[in-house]
Amino acid sequence: MYLIIVGAGDIGSQLIGIATQDNNDVVVIEKDAERAERASVEFDCLVLHNDATILDTLEEAGANRADALISTTDQDATNIMVCLLGQELEIPSLVSVVHNTEHMSIFRQLGVNVIENPQRLIANYLYRAVKRPSIKDYMKVGKTAEVFEITVDSYAPIAGLTLSEAADDGLFDEGMLVVAIDRENEVITPRGNTKIEGGDVVTVFSENGATPKVTDIFGHYEDHG
Template sequence: MYIVIVGAGDIGTPLIEMATHGGNEVVVVEKNASKAETAANEFDCLVINDDATSKEVLEDAGVDRADALISTTDHDATNIMVCLLGKELAVPDIVSVVHNPEHMGIFRRIGVNTMENPQRLIAEYLYRGVKRPSVVDFMRVGEEAEVFEIRVGQEAPIAGMTMQDATEEGLLAEDVLIVAVEREGEEKPITPRGGTKALPGDTLTVYSGRGATPEVTDVFGHYEDHADEPASIADTSEE
């Protein structure tokens, strides 16, 4: 793929690394001279030290023939302008970071795929690490739903039960679905069926329509704090 990445900062740099190591043809546009020089020295890609809000600069970067344009700057106004120019130049796939949740609607109206404020997502991840230590990893889906990984405890209500029995006994609610089972000794994750058992020590990938609430995680043997939690960090608006 031919990918144009705008910004070589904290977000752009690891993206450049992944894109170049993935064998893509990458062009980076970075306004800051020092960051541009660092990217040019570290990665096998063309780096343009200029302002990406200029149509001419993006044309120099080959945006008009790019497969994707990704804007990662710290300023939503810059990202919006880059995306608008990308649309004008008919880039097939345009993705942008969005720092202020209030601006999400603007990006959607433009028709851009978005990644909400990564700093806030990191903060939520760290908070979860303290509040829900049983959750190994998680990803938000929509407003409330989450996909998360969790280990089955020795004394978990679901331990030793089949998926069908756990559902019939009400341990797995209608909005909870176990989509994969990782088990010691198995080379690949198990795709669970009705007769698949959840054994102590298994790591389960779980979809929950209401998120990884204590009521959901209790089923897997992790009896954590049931106190009311503040609104999700990722769902609150910046001041």
């Protein structure tokens, strides 16, 4: 893919590294001279020391052949302006970081795929790691739903049961699915006759999130605290 990345700060630099390592054609636009110089030395890509809120800059970056424009600056106003220009230049995919949740609707009205304030996401993740240590990884989906990973305790109510048996016993709430099982480094796509074993790391989708009622099924009663 041909990607234009605006901003070479903390977020942008991580993205540039991932995108270049995956052999994409990457052009970076960075207004700050020091950051632009650092990015040009560190990454194998074209770096423009310029202002991405100027139409000519995006055109110089190759907007006419870009597959996506990703704005990662720490200012929502800048990101909005960049996306507006990207829309005008008919770049197929527009993606942006959004720092103030009140601005989400503005980006969405522009047809921009948004990523919520990364610092807040990290803070929530760290808090969850302390409050709910049994959950190995999680991702929010919409307002309440979550996808999360959790290890099955050998004495858990679900241990030794197939998914069909667990459903028949009323262990699963409506809107709850086991979508993957990691067993001894083998990933299993579960079916109704798949048996859950102690030590399995299961990936779960729950419409109501990883509530204590849900995690109890896998033997983690400490989560009530």
